[in-house]
Amino acid sequence: MSSPRFLPLLAAGLIALPALAGAAKPTVEVYKTASCGCCKGWVKHLEANGFTVKAHDVPDPGDYREKFGIPQELGSCHSARVGGYALEGHVPAAEIKRLLASKPKATGLAVPAMPLGSPGMEGPRSDPYDVLLVKKDGKTAVFKRYE
Template sequence: MSLHFLRQTTLAALLALPLAASAAQPVIEVYKTANCGCCKEWVKHLEANGFKVKANNVADPGDYRQKFGIPAEYGSCHTGRVGGYAIEGHVPAADIKRLLADKPKARGLAVPGMPMGSPGMEGGRKDAYDVLLVKDGGKSAVFQRYESTEGD
């Protein structure tokens, strides 16, 4: 083996490390109904942002929300599970990545309802909405705030 070959191989391996690290997101289990279009779009959003998704069509995603300790008041049309956290509703992938990196003591994240402009709910307008950090006991705090683009 030549020294030139070793240098090229080592350089190529080092350059590939950041790409491999950024692409290696954990699998998100998603529980959704078979016919919900916005759930399918949210799954596409997660995949486009480096997550592997295992989508499970279920009769009632709310059963999984309850099982994972997210109160009904924070409900949406689908529930996910990743890294021991529940992900309820149209939570942006960037917020899930931050949750997994920061590892706060919490049940998970929730975007209650189905706000227009959130991932999977893209359309003509973008409503303001909050991503909530849901803590034990059902209390929550704003994890990330998204502003409306109406009037822009």
């Protein structure tokens, strides 16, 4: 690509350098128990979708949920942080990317409980579930509905 014949295309933005095309996503810091298999599945889902993940095994992920400002009733089996936002539960990578791109004034996203079919909870069936936007006041709004 350093050939002079590619320079006009590069200057016109028609060819992206690999470093620019694969801009790094922020690291997702995950707080989970050591024995939780579905948490490991969610981490693999994030990595497969281009995120760098730093997983921490902790005795009680609920401590981090509270620290990050997610109401206990929205709890799941793991808590995480990325780009200044909290993530609770099995939030799909696509919604994390949308959150980071749109930058709403919010605490973060939550998928309460552990719905079948959500990332890390794949199986023979999928249940409908909502990804909730958790606002600064603790109220929620549906960010994305999965059927």
